[in-house]
Amino acid sequence: MEVPSKNIQPMKDLVLNQTVQVRIxxxxxxxxxxxxxxxxxxxxxxxxxxxxxxxxxxxARSYFGPEDVRLS
Structure with a gap:
C-alpha cells in the first residue's frame, strides 16, 4: 500500500502513548x-x-523507523 506523502508525519510530532499504524x-x-x-x-x-x-x-513490541510509522 502506497502512503501519500501528506500522511507521513515528522518523527518529532509523535509522542508516547499515541496510536499509530506500523508496517510489519x-x-x-x-x-x-x-x-x-x-x-x-x-x-x-x-x-x-x-x-x-x-x-x-x-x-508484539518492536522498533520502527519513520518510514514504517504513520498516524492512524
Missing amino acids: RANVWVMGIIVGFLECINRITGMVYQVEYSGPMGP
Missing part, C-alpha cells in the same frame, strides 16, 4: 501504540520508535 515485515500496516524511543547512533535522524502492536501472531 509482511508489508502490512497494523495498529499500535508508541511505548518508547531509541536513539540510534548509526542513523542520521537519530531516533526510532518502540511500538506495541497486535500482529498476525498476537501482541
